[in-house]
Amino acid sequence: MAEEPVLLTDTREGVHWITLNRPEKRNALSGELVESLKTALAAADRHEEARVIAVRGAGKDFCSGADLSALRRILEASVLENLDDVDALAELFLLIRRLRKPVVAVVHGRALAGGCGLATACDLVLAVEGAQFGYPEVKIGFVPAMVMAILRRNVSEKRAYELVATGRLIAAAEAERIGLINQVFPRDQFDTASTEYVAALARQSASAVQLCKRLLYHQDGMGFETAVRAGANLNVVARMTDDTRAGVASFLASRS
Secondary structure: OOOOOOEEEEEEOOEEEEEEOOHHHOOOEOHHHHHHHHHHHHHHHHOOOOOEEEEEEOOOOOEOOEOHHHHHHHOOOOHHHHHHHHHHHHHHHHHHHHOOOOEEEEEOOEEEOHHHHHHHHOOEEEEEOOOEEEOHHHHHOOOOOOOHHHHHHHOOHHHHHHHHHHOOOEEHHHHHHOOOOOEEEOHHHHHHHHHHHHHHHHHOOHHHHHHHHHHHHHOOOOOHHHHHHHHHHHHHHHHOOHHHHHHHHHHHHHHO
16 A cells, blocks of 8 residues: 655645645654655745645644654764754745745644744744644753744744743644734634635735745845835836736726
C-alpha cells in the first residue's frame, strides 16, 4: 500500500490550498514535510490560476511543531547537522515572506512551537474558536529562537517575551486580541467563513494585493523618510498597472 503524501494541494476560486497531511503525527514538521512545503509554496506562487495561497492541517490540529524523531536527533547531532536542520525551517519562514502572493494560515486545533511559527509566518491567520497557539519550547529547556523575529513583529515586546518565556498556550480569542492572528470564526461556521474569506481576498486586484505585501515587508528596518519615499516609488508602479487603470476608469465612470 502506497504511503499517503505529506501534502495535499487543490486550487479553486483563485485559492491554492495546501494541506499538511500527517494527521497521525498532528502534522509535525518532519524534514520531508518542510521540504515539500517549500516546494509547494514556490510552485503556488508561479501558479497562473492562484491568487492566494492557503495553508491548513488535516486531522485534529494545524501543526504540533517539530517531529519527535527530529527532537531525538538533536541529542546526537553535530553542530553542522543542527545548522542544516534549522536552516531548512528558517528558509521556509523566509520564503513565505518573499512570495509575491499572500499566504493565509487556516488554523484549527493546536498550532504549537514551529507550527505556531509557521502560522504566524503567514501573511494572515484565520482560526476557529477554541484553537490554541503557543511556543512551549521553554518547558523542555529549549528556545523558540527562529520564530522570535516573526513574533516580535506581530505583538508587543512584553507579549512576545511572555509567550516564549512562560510557554503558555493561548486561545484564539486572546491571540486575536493581542494581534497574533487576524480573525476568529465560530466552530459551526469555520469552514464556510474561512473559505469565503480567502476567496474574497482572491477576488481583489492581484497586482494591488501583491504590491501591498511587497511594500509592507520591504519597509522593515527603514527610517520614516526612507519608508515614505519607498511608498511613493511603489505608488508610481501601481499607477501603471492594468488593474489600477481599469479600477480608476470604472470608479470615475460611476461618478459621472
